Structure formats: C-alpha cells, structure tokens
Amino acid sequence: MHLVITDLDGTLLDHGTYSYEDAKPALETLRQRRIPLVLCSSKTRAEVEVWRRRLGNRDPFIVENGGAVFIPSGLFHFRIPSALTVGDYEVVQLGSPYSTLVEALGAASRESGCRVRGFSDMTVQEVAETCGMSIETAALARRREHDEPFLIQDSDRSDSLLTAIEKHGFHWTRGGRFHHIIGESDKAKAVELLVGLYRELDPGLVTIGLGDGPNDVSFLLKVDMPILIRTPLAKPLQDAMPRARVTQCTGPRGWNQAILEAIGT
Secondary structure (H helix, E strand, C coil), rough: CEHHHHHHHCCEEEECCCCHHHHHHHHHCCCHCCCEEEEECCCCHHHHHEEEEEECCCCCCEEEHHHHEEEECCCCCCCCCEEEEECEEEEEEEECCHHHHHHHHHHHHHHHHHCCEHHHHCCCCHHHHCCCCCCCHHHHHHCCCCCEEECCHHHHHHHHHHHHHCCCEEEEEECCEEEEEEEECCHHHHHHHHHHHHHHHCCCCCCEEECCCCCHHHCCCCCCEECCCCCCCHHHHHHHHCEEEEECCHHHHHHHHHHHHHCCC
C-alpha cells in the first residue's frame, strides 16, 4: 500500500494561481487505486477543508505546520492516543495555542529590535493582497490556532529575531511567502504520528512525500520516497536530504509527473 503526503502551495497547487489543473491525471489515478492523499500544509483547518471539498478528498490532513492532525472518525478501528473528538474528526493537537505564539513573537521582536508583521497584525485585505488570494480565502487563512506566519521587516536583524524566538522556547520555519513561529510541533512529528497509525493497518506501507519549501524538509526526511518540487530552492534543500529527488517541472505539473512515476503507472 502507498500513502501520499503532500504540501499544497507551490506543490499540488500553483504558487501564483492556486490551480491544480495540471495535477488532475495523477489525482484521478490515486482515486482509482484508493491511495490515501494526506494534505500537509501551513494552511488552517478552515482553508484545508475548502481544498478537500474541491479535491473530493476524504483522507486525514495536517494543518498549520503540524499543529494538529485531523482524522475522519472511524477511519482506524483502534483508539488513537491523545485524540479528541471534534465534529466528524478525531483530532490530535500537537502545537502551542495561537495566542501564546503571537505573544512570543512580539517579545522576540522587541528584544531583537527586528520589526515583524504577522497575520495577527494584518487586516483581511492585507493578507489577501500579500498572498494573492480572495478576501474570502484570506478570512479563512486568519483563523489560526497553532501557527503565526510573519514577515520580517528588518532583514539585517533577522538572525537576532530568530535566535530570540528559540530563546523563548519556540521554533520557527519558513514557507513560500512567510516565516512561521510554531511550538514543539512540526510537519515531521505530525507525519510520524499519522504514518504510525497507517502502519498498524499495513506494516509494509510505502510513504511518498512531496514539498517545495524549507518547512517541508522535516517531514520529507521521514518518508520512504521524498520528492522536491522544482523551485530555485530545490538544490540547497536537496543538499539537506540526499535521498530526495527533484522534479523536472515546477508546481502541479511536476507533482503530477512525480506521483505517476512513484506509484508505477
């Protein structure tokens, strides 16, 4: 059995247009073969649920850089440790509360003298303009629970800021557009948890991971077949994980090709 775990922006979705048109052949093949497709993103639950509906996806998903894992109730026949029942999901919360992260980022900014602008500082209109998304989608993106995206406004003091974040006991990562402050969670921990549950069903499970940014490296190191979607960052990221292969094409076109090759069509 295969299990596919994928980032969204710049990977399954085009970085600029958010289209997945070029990935449709591979998506259909995954559906026909009943291969689970786990969306693993920095996006919020509200955002990912929109994409799940568009994709017709009913598999588990990971939000806010590993802040929480959402598993459809009844998917596994055994008890999931630490899971809470929330609506139609069993949810494992791994991340720190959002308010705690916003407070820690503010403290690190003051201590380092490095100005930042996080989602909590931005209006819905600003988020929409910065991310190239609709007002409706931007509103969903601001409904955060375990991760605060932020822009660094004093690049010459960025190292001091990131050091201050770590001094406060938190972690940071970087996505396609923003840095993110997170707690003890990351995509790798969330993926390890979910893969462990699937391996209870099939010990011979083969995991395929796809991503395009620094915040994907941690989880790509945990899968059997790590795949980097081509971007200008692909080569330096590949240096951190020599087993990963880089697609020839960018975005969903590269994703499509990589999936079809990985599952042997």
